[in-house]
Each structure stands twice: as structure tokens, then as C-alpha cells.
Amino acid sequence: MATYELKNKKSPPISEIGVIKWLHENLFSSLFNSILTLFALYLLYLIIPPLADWLYFGAEFGNVTNDQCTREAACWTYIGKKLNLYIYGFYPEEHYWRIHLTFALVAVFSFIPRLFKNNAHRFKLIAFLFISYPILAFYLLYGGIGLEVVETHKWGGLTLTIIIAAVGIVASFPIGILMALGRQSKMKVIRFFSVLYIEFIRGVPLITILFMASVVLPLFFSEGIDVDKLLRALIGITLFQAAYIAEVIRGGLQAIPRGQYEAADAMGLSFFQKTSLIILPQALKISIPNIVGSFISLFKDTTLVLIIGLFDMLAIVGLSTSDVNWLGRETEGYVFVAFVLWIILYSMSKYSKNIEKRYNTELDKEKL
Amino acid sequence: MSSNDKQIIQINNLNKWYGDFHALNNINLTVNEGEIVVICGPSGSGKSTLIRCINYLEKFQEGEIIVDGTSIADDVKKIRQVRSEVSMVFQHFNLFPHLTILDNLTLAPIWVHQNKKEDATERALALLDRVGIKDQAEKYPNQLSGGQQQRVAIARSLCTSPKIMLFDEPTSALDPEMISEVLDVMVELAKEGMTMVCVTHEMGFAKKVADSMIFMDEGQIIETNKPDEFFKNPESDRLKLFLNQILDK
Numbered sequence: 001m002a003t004y005e006l007k008n009k010k011s012p013p014i015s016e017i018g019v020i021k022w023l024h025e026n027l028f029s030s031l032f033n034s035i036l037t038l039f040a041l042y043l044l045y046l047i048i049p050p051l052a053d054w055l056y057f058g059a060e061f062g063n064v065t066n067d068q069c070t071r072e073a074a075c076w077t078y079i080g081k082k083l084n085l086y087i088y089g090f091y092p093e094e095h096y097w098r099i100h101l102t103f104a105l106v107a108v109f110s111f112i113p114r115l116f117k118n119n120a121h122r123f124k125l126i127a128f129l130f131i132s133y134p135i136l137a138f139y140l141l142y143g144g145i146g147l148e149v150v151e152t153h154k155w156g157g158l159t160l161t162i163i164i165a166a167v168g169i170v171a172s173f174p175i176g177i178l179m180a181l182g183r184q185s186k187m188k189v190i191r192f193f194s195v196l197y198i199e200f201i202r203g204v205p206l207i208t209i210l211f212m213a214s215v216v217l218p219l220f221f222s223e224g225i226d227v228d229k230l231l232r233a234l235i236g237i238t239l240f241q242a243a244y245i246a247e248v249i250r251g252g253l254q255a256i257p258r259g260q261y262e263a264a265d266a267m268g269l270s271f272f273q274k275t276s277l278i279i280l281p282q283a284l285k286i287s288i289p290n291i292v293g294s295f296i297s298l299f300k301d302t303t304l305v306l307i308i309g310l311f312d313m314l315a316i317v318g319l320s321t322s323d324v325n326w327l328g329r330e331t332e333g334y335v336f337v338a339f340v341l342w343i344i345l346y347s348m349s350k351y352s353k354n355i356e357k358r359y360n361t362e363l364d365k366e367k368l
Numbered sequence: 369m370s371s372n373d374k375q376i377i378q379i380n381n382l383n384k385w386y387g388d389f390h391a392l393n394n395i396n397l398t399v400n401e402g403e404i405v406v407i408c409g410p411s412g413s414g415k416s417t418l419i420r421c422i423n424y425l426e427k428f429q430e431g432e433i434i435v436d437g438t439s440i441a442d443d444v445k446k447i448r449q450v451r452s453e454v455s456m457v458f459q460h461f462n463l464f465p466h467l468t469i470l471d472n473l474t475l476a477p478i479w480v481h482q483n484k485k486e487d488a489t490e491r492a493l494a495l496l497d498r499v500g501i502k503d504q505a506e507k508y509p510n511q512l513s514g515g516q517q518q519r520v521a522i523a524r525s526l527c528t529s530p531k532i533m534l535f536d537e538p539t540s541a542l543d544p545e546m547i548s549e550v551l552d553v554m555v556e557l558a559k560e561g562m563t564m565v566c567v568t569h570e571m572g573f574a575k576k577v578a579d580s581m582i583f584m585d586e587g588q589i590i591e592t593n594k595p596d597e598f599f600k601n602p603e604s605d606r607l608k609l610f611l612n613q614i615l616d617k
Binding site: 257259260262263264265266267268269270273277278281282285359361 | 452455465
């Protein structure tokens with residue numbers, strides 16, 4: 001038999017704590033990784049100083065003309081001068097408030113329902129706001145009764161980009177859900193047409209659909225009927241996006257175990273109740289990352305509308321640099337547009353993580 | 369044996385095929401109100417398929433099933449009516465993971481039976497109290513143990529005051545130490561006079577509460593009897609073999 005004294009606790013060796021441990025584990029864990037680390041550091045040394053110089057230290061911010069502006073670094077004066085064009089397109093300046101109000105209403109409308117505690121009231125209110133907002137937004141942006149009409153060909157820039165993306169996202173979502181359900185349907189005719197639609201659209205590039213919408217479609221209209229070019233693009237994008245959303249949601253639907261359907265059936269829920277209360281909430285929750293991913297690519301794809309003559313934010317670069325006063329500033333323009341798009345898309349991605357966490361009722365929170 | 373002999377389930381000449389496979393072969397069965405019927409048999413014998421036919425989770429090709437006076441044919445309204453009177457407890461619980469325990473319980477009362485939310489909630493809490501998990505009402509199913517989830521599932525199926533309860537191997541997916549907590553709830557129910565059809569291998573439970581035993585093999589009912597006789601004097605060789613196999617364990 002033996003007894004032992006309780007020994008004092010010791011600190012771990014220096015290689016197991018703090019910065020040294022971190023460096024060891026993440027950067028120099030093996031010879032190969034060490035070489036990679038050093039190589040990456042060298043690359044950063046080559047890239048960062050000139051980039052910082054071009055973007056900021058050597059860049060021009062003052063009130064200068066194009067000729068006075070440096071060619072060695074960025075001339076942000078150009079962005080400043082063309083900022084309105086980038087954001088509002090050709091929308092008349094005295095009506096900018098209508099755009100501001102349209103976007104401000106999104107914030108207001110998404111806040112109002114929080115004031116209501118009663119779920120049933122809140123749901124009705126949300127439904128009402130959701131239906132009334134597009135009508136209100138169209139009235140504000142386009143005009144009509146009491147407001148001066150601003151034709152859609154004057155819409156442009158970031159405003160147009162956001163409008164196209166928002167309409168595409170909101171309108172394609174319900175269509176996508178219906179198509180996904182249609183593809184799972186037991187009724188053969190519905191399934192056939194859903195599959196036909198989805199596979200046809202997915203087999204065709206967006207550019208083709210936009211061309212079809214802008215060039216081919218008018219050939220079918222009788223003389224005198226002119227469907228707005230923006231509207232045609234919106235319809236094309238929505239139909240395109242719906243097919244992708246349908247496939248994403250189908251993935252979610254297929255992940256729902258059969259037992260969920262059976263439990264809902266055994267309770268006596270109707271098909272509609274089963275789908276809307278049990279199956280879709282779970283399928284959508286599973287699909288959130290892919291749905292948002294699909295919306296992010298839609299947002300990027302909106303830049304394709306420039307080929308049918310709509311001036312979204314990206315198209316403004318070409319347009320504004322063909323102004324004789326600001327020739328040759330494409331680089332600044334593209335960098336600026338890339339930056340703005342990145343901010344928006346990164347926020348979408350972060351927001352998606354956020355709702356994923358919020359709706360996660362499983363236990364594995366740390367996995368997210 | 370139940371005090372009154374109202375026949376609440378009648379199954380006449382039931383036949384079901386999966387493709388070429390004859391899953392249920394000419395089943396005839398009557399269950400009286402308040403009766404507790406336990407169905408056992410080797411796996412693949414068609415016992416689960418049989419009780420899943422009663423609430424039409426499985427379609428059948430021949431014969432008829434009359435539940436409380438309603439004959440289920442391929443008629444959506446009738447099927448829903450039968451399902452609103454018959455609840456089912458599944459092997460894998462099948463709770464809805466995106467809803468809280470309370471919402472799982474109040475779903476059918478609110479949407480199928482048009483109860484008021486307050487009434488449904490009150491009743492749900494009372495039932496949760498009865499199965500011993502009232503304090504978990506706001507949690508989600510995945511935060512509960514298997515035994516707790518199955519007790520929630522039983523409470524959920526009681527929420528609509530069903531006339532008949534079907535149990536499809538309710539303890540087969542549970543860890544051994546959780547089986548008794550679920551069986552205790554089922555014994556309680558049996559004592560209160562609920563009509564129950566249970567597919568289970570828990571022979572202790574069967575001996576304690578069953579009014580009649582049914583042994584199935586190869587899609588057929590091989591033997592039915594009162595529990596005493598069923599266990600003491602099994603007639604068919606297959607049942608003898610089956611009982612030897614599961615009681616020896």
C-alpha cells in the first residue's frame with residue numbers, strides 16, 4: 001500500500017500558452033506550413049504597400065479636375081462628383097426624397113409589428129404591410145396621382161440594383177416554394193410541369209432569359225402594346241430565380257424525415273396545414289444558408305441587366321467615365337462598385353447566419 | 369374484458385400488398401370500447417402495418433376497416449374524421465422539432481379541433497403535469513431525453529381526447545432505463561379505460577394490462593387469446609418459439 005502527497009499544480013510549458021502556442025499551431029506547425037507562412041508574408045509585403053498607397057496615401061480627395069488629379073493613385077474626387085449618379089441614376093435630383101422615403105419605409109414597416117404583443121394581430125399587420133408596401137413603393141418611385149411621373153428609364157445606379165434584387169428575391173420566393181412543392185406533388189401533371197419549368201430555366205443562362213425578355217418577347221406583343229423594359233427584366237429575373245429557389249427548397253423538403261409527415265397526418269391535419277405548419281417551416285430553416293447563397297448570386301447577377309440597356313450601378317462606371325471631364329477613371333469606379341456590393345453581400349451573409357441561429361431549435365448551436 | 373361490448377374497431381377481410389409482397393393476409397379483428405389489445409410477433413410480421421392501416425397511414429387494397437361507425441375508404445374527409453378520433457404514438461416519437469413542447473401539444477387541438485388557444489394550453493399543461501414534465505413546456509423536443517420525448521408524444525396524442533390510441537412500438541427506440549417511465553404512463557392510461565391497440569415486445573406490460581393478445585406472423589393473425597392462456601398455453605408452434613425467444617432474454 002502507498003499514499004501520495006497532493007502535489008502543487010504547475011503552469012504548462014511555455015510552448016503551450018499564449019502567442020507562442022498560437023503561432024506554433026497556426027503558422028509554423030510543420031516545415032511545409034512554415035514555408036507557406038513565410039511565402040504568404042512575402043506576398044503581402046509585395047501587395048499591401050502599393051495598394052495602400054493607391055487607395056489612400058497617394059490618393060486625391062480634394063476638389064480638383066481630372067487633369068489636376070494624379071494618375072499614379074486613386075482620384076476619389078471623381079467618385080464624389082459622380083456619387084449621385086452612382087446612387088440614384090438619372091432620377092431627378094428634386095425627387096431624391098422619394099427614393100429615401102421608399103427605403104426608410106422598409107425600416108419603419110419592419111419595426112412597427114414589434115410594437116404589437118398579440119401574435120394574431122401582429123401576423124395580420126405583417127401581412128397587410130407586406131402587401132401594401134410594394135404598391136406604396138411603386139407609387140413613390142414611379143409617381144402618378146399627385147406625384148410627378150419618373151419614367152423607369154431614368155431609374156439607375158444603386159437604387160436600380162437594389163430594386164431589381166429586392167423584387168427578384170421577394171417575388172421569386174413564393175413561386176419557388178410552390179414549384180418545390182409541385183415537384184414533390186403526388187399529382188403527376190403538377191409534378192411534370194414543375195419539373196419541366198425548373199429544368200428548362202436551369203438549363204438556360206440568365207443572359208439568354210434577359211435577352212428573350214427584352215428582344216424576343218416584344219415580338220409577340222401586338223402593335224402598340226409596350227411592356228416596360230424594366231418590368232420585362234424583373235419578370236425574367238424572377239422566373240429565373242424561382243427555379244433555383246425551388247431546387248434549394250426541394251433539398252430542404254427531402255431532408256424532412258417521413259415521421260414528420262406521418263405524425264402530422266395521424267393528427268388529422270389537412271394537406272395545407274401539414275405543409276404550412278410542419279413541413280415548410282422545417283424545410284425553410286434547413287435551407288436558409290442555401291437560400292441566402294442563392295439570393296447573393298442573384299444580387300450579383302443583377303449587374304447583367306446592363307446588356308439590355310438598364311443602368312444599374314455597374315453600368316454607371318462605363319457611363320460616367322465616358323464623360324469628357326472624367327475620362328479614364330474606370331479603375332476607381334470598379335473598385336468603388338466592388339466595395340459597395342461587397343458591403344451589401346457580406347451583410348446579407350452575416351444576416352443569414354443570424355437568422356440561422358435565431359431559428360435553430362436543435363442543440364448544436366456551437367456548430368453554427 | 370371491457371364492461372360494455374360496443375365494437376369500436378372492426379377490421380374485415382383486410383388484405384394489403386407492397387408490390388408483389390402480401391403484407392397483410394385476410395385480417396379479421398374486432399376491438400371493443402375500452403379494450404386493450406396487444407399485438408406481438410417477429411419483425412416483418414405485419415403488426416406495424418396493421419395498426420397503421422387503422423388510421424390510414426397505410427393504404428390497403430382489399431377489405432374494410434370501420435372505426436367508430438366510419439368506414440375508411442379513399443375519402444379525404446372520412447380519413448380526417450377518423451384521424452381526429454384516433455391518435456398514434458410512434459416508435460421514434462415524431463415530435464415536431466421546430467415547435468416547443470407546449471406548441472407540439474396544442475397544435476392539433478387548435479388546428480384540427482378548433483379549440484381556443486387558452487383552453488388548449490390549459491389542457492396541454494394539465495397533461496404534461498400528468499406525464500411528469502410540466503416544467504419542460506417551453507423547451508424544444510431535442511432538449512429532452514428519449515423517455516421524456518415519448519411521454520410528451522403520449523401527452524400530445526391525448527390532447528385531442530381521442531377515443532382510441534394506437535401505439536407503434538413505443539419503447540423500442542428507448543434506452544433500457546427509460547422504458548419503465550413510458551410504460552408507467554401507458555399502464556395509467558389503460559387503467560382509466562382508454563381503448564388501446566399496442567404493438568410492443570414488452571410482455572410484462574402485456575401481462576399486466578392487456579385484455580387480449582394477438583400474435584402475428586407473415587402478415588397473418590396466427591393466434592389470439594386472453595393473456596393468461598396466451599402466455600401459459602400457447603397453441604401454435606410459432607408462438608411457442610416466439611415466446612421462448614423473447615421471454616428467455
